[in-house]
Amino acid sequence: METFENDYVEAYIYQQSKKGNKDSGDAYYIHSEEDYFICAIADGLGSGTEAKESAEIIPQVLQMYHHESPDDLLLRCNKQMLHKRGAAVGIVKVYFKQQTIEYSCVGNIRIYILQSNGQMIYPLPVMGYLSGRPQSPRTQRYPYNKNDRFFLHSDGVNLRSPKKYLQENSTPYQLYKKVERTIEDDDDATFIAASLLH
Helix, strand or coil: CEEEECCCEEEEEEEECCCCCCCCCEEEEEEECCCEEEEEEEEECCCCHHHHHHHCHHHHHHHHHCCCCHHHHHHHHHHCCCCCCCEEEEEEEEECCCCEEEEEEECCCEEEEECCCCCEECCCCCCCCECCCCCCCCCEEEECCCCCEEEEECCCCCCCCHHHHHHHCCCHHHHHHHHHCCCCCCCCEEEEEEEECC
């Protein structure tokens, strides 16, 4: 488990490779500046070394360009995918002053946002994957309030009732522990459980 915490965000990150594989085909990135927080999960197609090579492009690009918008970051990542296997990618960016959360993705990275009023937001995924071919990502924006939570995960995490999990576990750490027990080892699995503190 990796943890991240500052005045605005508390997050717990889980990653596991598929049984029998030394390398995970998933990668993640997490970073904060004074006025924003950004995190991402990439799931390289397939598993093993070639999947890892594709997935690892995403944290490398985000490390250099995390100040850009999620859509611009996805397009940058996409350019790097030529002649590689490709990856599904989801990027979350939280702006503290504006109290907005932005999400952009291509492929089956999923996010669930539980607002403090009990309402659940589930942005629909954009089909496909980053492969170097032209993409038209579209960022989805939502206002957030103190204590809203989100859960971002790759397809190796299989939650039967995401809303129930988020409602019944009031802290990101509780959510992490509860989901961790459900993970099987037949696929690479990565998730980020986070709470917005301000």
